[in-house]
Amino acid sequence: MDIAATTGGRDTLLSVPERSLFAASIGAERQVAMRLEAGRRVLWRGPGELQFGSDPRTAVRLTGLSAAEESVLSRLGDGATTAELRTRVRAAGVEGARLEQLVADLDASGALVGRTFPPDPRAAAVVAVLGLGRTGLALARDLAAARIGTVLLRDEGPVTRDDVGRGGYHPRDIGQARTAAAARACHDTDVRVRTTVPDATQPDVVVLVEQDVADPVGARSLMAADIDHLSVVVREKDVVVGPLVRPGACACLRCLDLHRCDLDDRWPMVATQLSVRPRGGPRAEDPLLAVLAGATAAAQVVALIEGAPVLTVGATLELRLPDGAARRREWPVHPQCGCTGLPEPPA
Template sequence: MRLRGASPVLWRGHGECQIGAEAGNAVVLKGMSAAEQRLIDRLDEGIDRVSLSRSARLADLPLRRAHELVGRLREAGMLREEPLPDGGREADDILYWERLRSPGGASARAQRLGEARLAVLGRLDDGAPGAIAREAITFLAEAGVGTVLAEDPSLDAAVAQSFPTTARRAPLRALPDLMLTVEPHLIDPVRARSLARADAPHLPVVVREVSVRVGPLMEPGRALCAACLDLHERDADPRWPAVATQERGLPAPRIERLLAHQASGLVARAVLEVLADGPGTWAARSLEISGPEPLGLERRWLPHPECACAALESE
């Protein structure tokens, strides 16, 4: 057995230590004897069940008390039975999510990502939307997303070249676990209507003149669709439909490179959260980042009462 996330053991004072370096995430143990502290030191290096009795003897600690201490740590979620993962990026991710006590375990989370199918829809040009999508997909492949279904041939070729172990095809009629679009100015209403009929969630990303909006996640069988967003925009600005019609014919905006990199990371984070942990944070919620608002402006969306999808809320 070993401490979760390879967390360090730090001494706080006589008979007191903490497992983990960051306040708020560490577990503090108090009232320990010197012998118990010596045993905790051995757990920092890893210990199996067979050697627990020997370690307790070397620490001059009764075996019964050693088992009690181990049980206390196990109840606190601080122990893992499986060995440390092999080195590399995947191991770093697993250890990180162990420290955060990922639901079901960090290894199970990694398995969910490995089994996930992500569809990236739309043709990507050389503008900001294409750059953001390509970098985000790089992050996602590195994070272990098992299958990337790219509609754009250049993106598909890039995945094949850089990440040969990432699947790029899926069984016939197999639905993706998430559909991602990265578009300039506005959500394409024609594509959005088509995606709304698919039995898979859709995460829209819109690259605008000075900001990038990620979300809200649109889920099958749930009210809130792209038409709702359009109607809310119209409520805020009655002339918005006329402006939006013209924006659809504009070239993709040219944005600050740093903002594009930041947006790529945010897109990747949003996709990973949805694939590994479910809708959660992104259900009916968007985040808009820009130069003046690098921490992002959060917005919660409600189904628009004039939209036909609102009827789903009453079913």
């Protein structure tokens, strides 16, 4: 039988060691009830050929199937477990050993998951969003939509007219505290999300959403508490997502500040002025850019929580309109920062 993954539109044979297939087919785990990974669909490609999943990186094809085997395996797409398939093989006219081999192949390719699902890291995660303008609100909503279990929200200001409209707050929220209005918006997105935690609960990730300039001093307490944090800065014409700081392991916000001082010796003076809030309150944030930046920032957080590679560790993504393109810049640890424990060079 052929088992193949579709990769970038081209078919490549999966490298599944023969021994592991053999072990899967005869081992005790063989009778464990499995089901198709959530979100995967079963697609019919032609006589004798089924495809499991549509993502080119993970999709798996089984070929050389009989009509009866197609019929039995298609039930995986309806949520049937492999145990349920086993109860039907005889009536369907499929040999039990043949089904076990097909199930073992799907299992070896990563298309199946066990009945006892591992704990969901998203559901257990606590993410704090500090700064709830349009961009912060979009981010918080996206985290709720991504089923992050707890999204903590903080902003000292009220909802203004600039904050409402498509993708923003509801007009009835004008004058209300942003924190409370954002919590309502998150619950509207997913009723299961929690927006409060017991005292002294430490977030897994904190997202700092600021205007014009990141405040490296404000992030000191997060560095001291060893809390991962993502900087999002809404500037005049773009939004900078990143860096995602893993304290002691990569460039921190002070590192970036020091790099900027190297590039512009007047940066401290400019940064100080940028950090002062304008008298009229925060600047109106572009709705489209807010949605784009919110989703990008949420994806960074989710990737971190799931243990996947994160584009913004030691790097920033500069998102700008009109094309929405992202420019990625890498930022090494600054030798004078000392945040990773490296000795500072002699003066």
